[in-house]
């Protein structure tokens with residue numbers, strides 16, 4: 001006991017693995033009127049253990065005990081004598097009498113009142129009561145004892161998450177380990193993690209989860225698997241969360257053995273009726289179906305010349321009697337030809353869907369990605385939002401950072417979402433914020449809201465890295481109220497996740513708010529898209545991969561010019577898909593904001609931006625600025641040493657250190673690529689000039705040989721070195737010509753999947769440091785088997801004392817198919833980033 005107290009007084013913080021997310025209920029000191037302000041007994045107005053109200057009671061008990069060490073008794077009827085009451089309006093009236101002062105509550109809404117004698121948490125329904133409970137606990141866990149009484153209602157009834165989990169347990173674009181739902185083509189037996197996920201989702205008011213990948217495997221529909229789905233639904237239900245399923249459109253044929261999957265064929269309709277009945281028999285409150293069809297190789301109604309509405313309505317009619325809905329993805333497009341100047345994938349959604357407006361059943365919701373391409377670092381809001389006034393819509397977002405650093409880069413995405421939500425599309429010259437369209441308010445639709453692809457896995461961090469959980473938290477908060485402020489939401493998350501220390505809150509806020517702008521700066525600027533490798537992992541840089549293929553994520557970059565001409569006057573006509581005022585703004589290069597210039601216009605590299613810089617100089621400068629900002633994330637984080645438990649501190653530290661290095665990989669790859677293409681030098685003479693570098697290929701090599709990296713811009717000086725043998729170590733050495741002094745010694749190498757090579761660095765035979773190529777186990781992003789922008793990594797040894805003439809030696813021991821590759825060494829005096 002004494003030892004514990006002693007540690008506590010030193011600010012000891014217990015190791016944490018992230019499993020509880022923002023629901024840690026970590027202890028806070030109870031000072032002032034704290035104890036007397038806390039309830040001492042709780043009336044929970046439903047005694048059924050599987051009811052959300054019952055769950056709310058358990059959370060309250062755990063929360064009060066965890067945060068303030070206060071044990072409270074729970075009763076199920078004694079309303080009057082308890083100091084906190086939680087239940088629905090109806091339950092309250094029944095057990096406690098008339099309610100006073102509660103404004104009209106909408107579905108899922110709640111009333112929270114801490115001003116009176118008793119704390120009242122009253123939901124319009126049981127879900128609402130649970131949401132109100134989490135709200136109250138969030139206040140207490142942030143040390144907030146403000147007396148409040150207010151109602152909170154959702155802006156939208158669709159607040160879903162999508163998991164792209166495959167039946168074999170892998171997750172498409174998942175970076176936090178394998179599925180918590182499936183393994184070996186079956187649902188899992190141990191549903192502990194499912195319950196923990198349900199708790200996190202309910203706390204941010206998510207009301208449904210689609211558990212299987214949109215690229216759906218029909219074996220989800222076997223009787224055994226549907227039994228498993230029912231068990232999963234049973235776990236989610238007490239948390240107010242419904243389960244939904246993704247369907248494979250061809251299932252009647254590929255799985256059901258019919259000769260067709262034509263949506264208008266009677267046998268196909270009958271087949272889906274039977275399947276739907278089998279599902280609802282097991283899961284009576286199934287939320288509905290999610291459908292991706294006629295997209296990226298997925299089968300769809302076009303096979304039979306049927307419309308997308310024919311397909312959506314087929315399912316809509318099946319789920320209607322059970323109260324289900326159909327989320328039909330707008331992500332439909334065909335392969336295109338870049339030689340055709342007017343071909344444009346961004347136009348596809350409006351081309352396919354606009355003509356069908358009014359033909360969808362009223363329980364169909366079109367699920368529309370925020371931008372018209374694919375979760376890029378910057379896109380304009382999808383014009384489809386402005387083109388379906390007679391159809392229900394939901395926005396699709398990504399919590400999983402498919403194109404945004406795959407959780408190995410800190411990118412707080414909520415500010416990006418907010419820019420989309422707050423875009424005014426001026427439909428019929430009236431205010432038409434995307435957030436009011438998606439929630440159904442603008443066009444008076446009953447259904448509307450959002451779905452986010454989340455893709456948590458079995459990793460205890462859920463998403464693969466601790467800091468990326470801010471995106472899941474913010475998603476839920478903004479799904480409930482898209483008018484909320486991204487920074488305020490973030491601060492709540494930080495206090496709940498890392499505690500109330502002012503410096504911790506300020507530092508993580510600053511880093512997070514700087515992270516999306518920095519990522520945009522060192523990946524793709526001016527609306528050119530993320531410039532990641534779109535043909536392979538979607539992770540590291542590869543600008544050339546955007547063009548010369550049918551996927552339509554083109555940049556149309558050549559020796560003199562770059563950008564997609566999407567104007568009506570001379571381009572693809574995409575800008576004309578927006579309502580008049582917005583179309584006019586984007587049509588005109590003078591009124592197009594710089595940050596979307598290359599999205600809408602094809603210009604010379606020498607074109608001058610509103611800032612006065614040329615396009616190419618902006619690229620160069622932004623990449624340097626972004627990478628510089630990314631270096632500060634590590635130092636900012638390290639300033640929190642001692643204020644965060646060691647386990648999470650070290651995990652995050654490792655990720656930010658890696659990100660700093662990889663941001664330089666991004667910077668140089670993109671800058672070298674466009675310098676090479678345009679031939680226009682950087683005015684500041686940085687691009688292609690690296691005075692503090694020693695190229696590995698210029699060192700004395702024994703057991704190492706030069707290796708031409710493709711694409712060329714993925715290696716400094718286009719060349720790396722690899723060991724000549726798969727078993728014997730290679731040695732690269734050189735005499736250092738720099739002045740004596742203290743340097744940061746950075747080594748750029750490639751961490752290839754399929755081996756764990758080991759490197760050691762020596763100065764005059766004294767070991768300075770060593771590392772292992774094991775990023776595939778310790779980081780979250782998709783690994784690469786090649787020497788490229790995904791595997792390129794940097795390790796830094798700080799403050800190394802160096803004397804002019806010292807011999808620098810690196811010994812690389814190959815392993816598997818990782819030939820201990822080296823790109824270059826940087827010796828960086830204080831303040832230099834290169």
Ligand SMILES: *[C@@H]1O[C@H](CO)[C@@H](O)[C@H](O)[C@H]1NC(C)=O
Nearest residue numbers: 046047048050051052091126
């Ligand atoms: C209590 O919860 C159960 C399970 O959710 C529900 O069926 C029942 O209607 C609830 N009871 C009351 C009185 O609301």
Ligand SMILES: *[C@@H]1O[C@H](CO)[C@@H](O)[C@H](O)[C@H]1NC(C)=O
Nearest residue numbers: 135139142143144145146148
């Ligand atoms: C306390 O919580 C209430 C309700 O959420 C909020 O309005 C208020 O701003 C919070 N106060 C502080 C100091 O965070």
Ligand SMILES: *[C@@H]1O[C@H](CO)[C@@H](O)[C@H](O)[C@H]1NC(C)=O
Nearest residue numbers: 167168183184185217218219
């Ligand atoms: C899972 O199903 C796929 C076909 O969908 C099959 O190829 C694979 O072998 C199966 N895996 C197991 C472990 O049964």
Ligand SMILES: *[C@@H]1O[C@H](CO)[C@@H](O)[C@H](O)[C@H]1NC(C)=O
Nearest residue numbers: 260262301302303304305306
């Ligand atoms: C679909 O329509 C096209 C053109 O009208 C026709 O060539 C094709 O045969 C039709 N396909 C089917 C499966 O009916």
Ligand SMILES: *[C@@H]1O[C@H](CO)[C@@H](O)[C@H](O)[C@H]1NC(C)=O
Nearest residue numbers: 341342565569570571602603
């Ligand atoms: C107009 O489009 C053509 C391609 O059809 C393109 O080559 C040309 O650069 C464009 N002109 C302007 C002024 O953007």
Ligand SMILES: *[C@@H]1O[C@H](CO)[C@@H](O)[C@H](O)[C@H]1NC(C)=O
Nearest residue numbers: 559560561603604605606607
């Ligand atoms: C763009 O560059 C090309 C080739 O240098 C030149 O012919 C053209 O006039 C330039 N266009 C503009 C709008 O400056």
Ligand SMILES: *[C@@H]1O[C@H](CO)[C@@H](O)[C@H](O)[C@H]1NC(C)=O
Nearest residue numbers: 675676677678679680712718
């Ligand atoms: C661009 O790269 C190619 C191939 O590496 C090279 O031949 C060419 O000289 C480079 N051009 C410039 C301007 O650097």
Ligand SMILES: *[C@@H]1O[C@H](CO)[C@@H](O)[C@H](O)[C@H]1NC(C)=O
Nearest residue numbers: 177459460464777778779780
């Ligand atoms: C979780 O992922 C991290 C990398 O982010 C890895 O180091 C760790 O081993 C993983 N843990 C589990 C339990 O999967």
Ligand SMILES: *[C@@H]1O[C@H](CO)[C@@H](O)[C@H](O)[C@H]1NC(C)=O
Nearest residue numbers: 724725726727754816817818
């Ligand atoms: C090293 O291993 C790779 C595959 O891992 C193989 O392709 C290559 O031939 C091997 N090289 C030598 C020199 O054994």
